[in-house]
Amino acid sequence: MNQKKARPTGRVPQRQTSASQGPDLVAIIRDFVRKPGFVPANKSELARQLRIPPDDRADFREALRKLIADGTLTEGRKGRLAPADRPGTSRLTGIIIFPARAEGRGHAWFIAEVPEAAALRGSAAERIHVPARYTGTALHGDTVTVEVSRRKVAPWERFDRQRQRDQADPAVEAHVCEVIGRRHQRIVGTYHAHPRFPSVTPDLPMLPQSLRLVNILPEAKAGDKVAVEITSWESRQQAPQARMVRVLGAPGTPGVDILTVICSHDLPLEFPPEVLAEAASLPSEVHPDMVKGREDWRNQPVFTIDPFDAKDFDDAIAVKPLPEGGWELAVHIADVSYFVRPGTALDREAKIRGNSVYLVDRVIPMLPEKLSNGVCSLKPDVDRLTFAAILTFNAHGVPKGARFTPAVIRSARRYTYEEAYERLQLTPDQIAGLPKHEASFAKHLHEAWRLAKTLRDRRFREGALDLDFVETKVILDQDGVPVEVRRVQNDISHQLIEECMLAANEAVARETKLANHPAIYRIHEDPDEERLMDFREQARTYGHKAGDVTQRPELQKLLRSIRGLPEEHALKIALLKSLKRAAYSADPLGHYGLAKLNYTHFTSPIRRYADLIVHRVLRRLLTRRKTEPGDKAGSTPGYGRLVEIARHISETERNAADAENETKKLKLIEYLMRLTKAEPEKTFEAVINDVRPGASFVELTAYYIKGMIKSEDLPRGARPTLQVGQRVEVRVVRVDPVRGFIDFTIPEGSGKNAVQESGARPSSRRPRTSREKNTQQGRRKRPR
Structure with missing residues (x-):
C-alpha cells in the first residue's frame, strides 16, 4: 500500500518588525500550501501548522486575505483553504466511492474535500468520474489524491442516463495518483494455510484478490477468520501483501461474526491501563461534599424513560404545570464533566472514541463501565450529579425562559418505554385505582406528554420533517443466535422524551450562540434542490402525487401521504439519501430536518463526546470567568480546535453507525x-x-x-x-x-x-433525475 505522506511542516522565521512581515508571510504561506501532501485546512489549523505566534495572527490573516483575493488560495466549505492552482498539476484531495456490488473491479467517483477547488478544475458536478483503469489500489471510502483532466465527450455520452443519475460531468475525469488514507485500516478474511504461500481471502467485497501473508500468528488455524493490515500493494495486477495482526476464531463460533465487524471498523474493545486506573480512582458514589453549591432536586418527582435493556441513563425529567398556564420542564443530564476533566487520560480516550457504539450484541462504551454504568448513570433511588436545563413554556409551547445549573437528583422512578406507553393509555379513573406512588407518577407522566405533544405540534407547524419510521430490534440468545425480531414503534413514550431532549438541546445552543462563545453544534445543512426533485420523481413512481418538494409544506404533505403504507420505510430512506448528512460543526449552521436555527447535542454526555464539550462550554459561561493557569476544569477549546474535534467526532459517528448497521x-x-x-x-x-x-x-x-x-x-x-x-x-x-x-x-x-396493490397506484417507470428530464426535453426538439 502506498504509505501516507507526512503533512508538510513549516515554521515562520523570526521577524523583527510587523511592517516588514507582509510580503515574507505571503511567500511562506504560498510555498507551504504548494508542498506535496498538503491537506486543505482552515485558518486556525494553518496557523498552528506554521506555528504563527499569537502576536502575528493579524498579519497572518491579512496575508491570507491577499492570497485569496489574488486567486492563489480558494476557501471552501467550513473555511478550508486549498491552493487554487499548483504549478504543472491539477491534483485534488478527497474521497473515492465505488458503486454497490462493484467489488472494486469497476469505475468509481471522486468527491473533492473542497468542492470549490474541483470547480476551479473545470468540474461543475458533485462527483468526478474515475474510470476503472484509473482507480489504482484505492478502495471504497479511501482518501486519495487525484489528477483531474478534461476529455472529449462522445455524442452518446451526453445522454448517458447512468452518468446523469450519478451527477458526474462526462467531460471531466480523475485518475488516482496516491492513496493517502485507508478507510479500513484492518481487513478481515479467511486464512488459507500453505507451506510456501499462506494467504487470506478478504471478506471486503472491494478486495477480490487474495492477500499474501508476510507472517502467521502461532494460534492461527486453516479456515480461521483473521484480521490483517496491508503492508504493500503496488497495483491491482499484483496481490497485496499483508501482516496478520489478530486471530478471531473459526467461522460459526459464537461471536466471531461480530468480531469481524469490530475489527474491520477499528473499534477499540479494551481501555488502556492508564484510563482504567484513572477511572478506578474516582468515587463510586456521590459524597456529601460533592453536592455543595448544587441545586437540590432530590425531593422532586424526577423520573427516567429508557429502553428495557438500558444500563447507561443519561437523562431524567420533571414536569409541572404553572399557575398562569404553561409548564416548567427540568431536563437533568448526567454531569460527566465533573468526573472527566480536560487533558486527563479519560478525556483523551473519550475524544479518540468519539461516541459509544451500540452493536447488536454489545455496547462498546465511550467511558469505562465505572462511569457509564456507575456513578454517572442516573439510576433510581441513588444520589447523582446532573447539569440541569430548567425551561419554561407558555400554553402554546413557546419558550418563555431558560436557566442552567449544576444540580443533584435522586431519580424516584425508572420507566421502560413499554411501561410508560401503558401508563399513558390509562384514563383518569384507571390512574385513580393505582397505588398512591404509582398514581402520582402516572399523573406526572401524563402532564409531561401534554407538554411534549404541544411542543411536537408546534415543531411540525414550523416546518420540521417527520423522518421517524418503524425500526427493528434483533433479540439474541446467550450464544448470540437471533431468536426474535421486534418492531420498535416511535410511539408517544418515545416522542415524549424526544421532545424534552430537543427542547433542552435547542435552549443550550441558543445560550452558547448568544454568548458568542466557541462551541460544538449539531448541524444539518440545507439539501441540494436538484436531489430533492429527484426524490420527488422516485415518489411518483410509487404513484404518489408530489408537488415542489423543495418547499417544506409540500415535502411535509408528501411525508404525511405515505404514513403507514408499505413503502413508507423505503421512501423515507430515499429521502434521507437525498438530504445531507447531519454532522458536528463549530459553526451554528442550523438543522434542516428539525427546522431549527439553533441546535446542539447536550443530553447524552455518557455516550457522545460532543455533549461533554458542550457541558464544559456551558459551565464556562455560567462561571463568567477566564480560566486561571492550571484550572483545567474550566478550560474549553478554542474555535480552531473545535473545528478539528467536530470533524473527528463526525467521522467516528459515521463509523459507529456503519458498524451498528452491519451487525x-x-x-x-x-x-x-x-x-x-x-x-x-x-x-x-x-x-x-x-x-x-x-x-x-x-x-x-x-x-x-x-x-x-x-x-x-x-x-x-x-x-x-x-x-x-x-x-x-x-x-x-x-x-x-x-x-x-x-x-x-x-x-x-x-x-x-x-402482486398486490399498494396504498398508491404503482408505476413501472424508473425514476428519472431532473437532469434526465432536461435531456429528454432537449431530445424531443431534435428531428427524428
Whole structure:
C-alpha cells in the first residue's frame, strides 16, 4: 500500500518588525500550501501548522486575505483553504466511492474535500468520474489524491442516463495518483494455510484478490477468520501483501461474526491501563461534599424513560404545570464533566472514541463501565450529579425562559418505554385505582406528554420533517443466535422524551450562540434542490402525487401521504439519501430536518463526546470567568480546535453507525436463514423498490431486509410484471452472509396473486433525475 505522506511542516522565521512581515508571510504561506501532501485546512489549523505566534495572527490573516483575493488560495466549505492552482498539476484531495456490488473491479467517483477547488478544475458536478483503469489500489471510502483532466465527450455520452443519475460531468475525469488514507485500516478474511504461500481471502467485497501473508500468528488455524493490515500493494495486477495482526476464531463460533465487524471498523474493545486506573480512582458514589453549591432536586418527582435493556441513563425529567398556564420542564443530564476533566487520560480516550457504539450484541462504551454504568448513570433511588436545563413554556409551547445549573437528583422512578406507553393509555379513573406512588407518577407522566405533544405540534407547524419510521430490534440468545425480531414503534413514550431532549438541546445552543462563545453544534445543512426533485420523481413512481418538494409544506404533505403504507420505510430512506448528512460543526449552521436555527447535542454526555464539550462550554459561561493557569476544569477549546474535534467526532459517528448497521444486518440475515432452513418454502411480503433490466430490488416489509429478484430466478412461462411500489410474496433463493447479498424469487404459480396493490397506484417507470428530464426535453426538439 502506498504509505501516507507526512503533512508538510513549516515554521515562520523570526521577524523583527510587523511592517516588514507582509510580503515574507505571503511567500511562506504560498510555498507551504504548494508542498506535496498538503491537506486543505482552515485558518486556525494553518496557523498552528506554521506555528504563527499569537502576536502575528493579524498579519497572518491579512496575508491570507491577499492570497485569496489574488486567486492563489480558494476557501471552501467550513473555511478550508486549498491552493487554487499548483504549478504543472491539477491534483485534488478527497474521497473515492465505488458503486454497490462493484467489488472494486469497476469505475468509481471522486468527491473533492473542497468542492470549490474541483470547480476551479473545470468540474461543475458533485462527483468526478474515475474510470476503472484509473482507480489504482484505492478502495471504497479511501482518501486519495487525484489528477483531474478534461476529455472529449462522445455524442452518446451526453445522454448517458447512468452518468446523469450519478451527477458526474462526462467531460471531466480523475485518475488516482496516491492513496493517502485507508478507510479500513484492518481487513478481515479467511486464512488459507500453505507451506510456501499462506494467504487470506478478504471478506471486503472491494478486495477480490487474495492477500499474501508476510507472517502467521502461532494460534492461527486453516479456515480461521483473521484480521490483517496491508503492508504493500503496488497495483491491482499484483496481490497485496499483508501482516496478520489478530486471530478471531473459526467461522460459526459464537461471536466471531461480530468480531469481524469490530475489527474491520477499528473499534477499540479494551481501555488502556492508564484510563482504567484513572477511572478506578474516582468515587463510586456521590459524597456529601460533592453536592455543595448544587441545586437540590432530590425531593422532586424526577423520573427516567429508557429502553428495557438500558444500563447507561443519561437523562431524567420533571414536569409541572404553572399557575398562569404553561409548564416548567427540568431536563437533568448526567454531569460527566465533573468526573472527566480536560487533558486527563479519560478525556483523551473519550475524544479518540468519539461516541459509544451500540452493536447488536454489545455496547462498546465511550467511558469505562465505572462511569457509564456507575456513578454517572442516573439510576433510581441513588444520589447523582446532573447539569440541569430548567425551561419554561407558555400554553402554546413557546419558550418563555431558560436557566442552567449544576444540580443533584435522586431519580424516584425508572420507566421502560413499554411501561410508560401503558401508563399513558390509562384514563383518569384507571390512574385513580393505582397505588398512591404509582398514581402520582402516572399523573406526572401524563402532564409531561401534554407538554411534549404541544411542543411536537408546534415543531411540525414550523416546518420540521417527520423522518421517524418503524425500526427493528434483533433479540439474541446467550450464544448470540437471533431468536426474535421486534418492531420498535416511535410511539408517544418515545416522542415524549424526544421532545424534552430537543427542547433542552435547542435552549443550550441558543445560550452558547448568544454568548458568542466557541462551541460544538449539531448541524444539518440545507439539501441540494436538484436531489430533492429527484426524490420527488422516485415518489411518483410509487404513484404518489408530489408537488415542489423543495418547499417544506409540500415535502411535509408528501411525508404525511405515505404514513403507514408499505413503502413508507423505503421512501423515507430515499429521502434521507437525498438530504445531507447531519454532522458536528463549530459553526451554528442550523438543522434542516428539525427546522431549527439553533441546535446542539447536550443530553447524552455518557455516550457522545460532543455533549461533554458542550457541558464544559456551558459551565464556562455560567462561571463568567477566564480560566486561571492550571484550572483545567474550566478550560474549553478554542474555535480552531473545535473545528478539528467536530470533524473527528463526525467521522467516528459515521463509523459507529456503519458498524451498528452491519451487525444488525448480519443477525437479520442469520435470522432469515434460520427461518428458511426450518421452512424452505416460506414466503415473505416485500415491496418493489426499483426495477432494472435483468433484476428488481425488493425490501421485506416485516424485517426491512433488502434483496434482489433476478430474472433468471423467476418461474419460467408467464412471469409476473413487476412494478415499483407493488407488494409481492417472495421466497429466498440464495444468501451470501459474508457479503450481505440475498436473492429472492416469486413462487411459481403465484405470479398474478403475488402482486398486490399498494396504498398508491404503482408505476413501472424508473425514476428519472431532473437532469434526465432536461435531456429528454432537449431530445424531443431534435428531428427524428
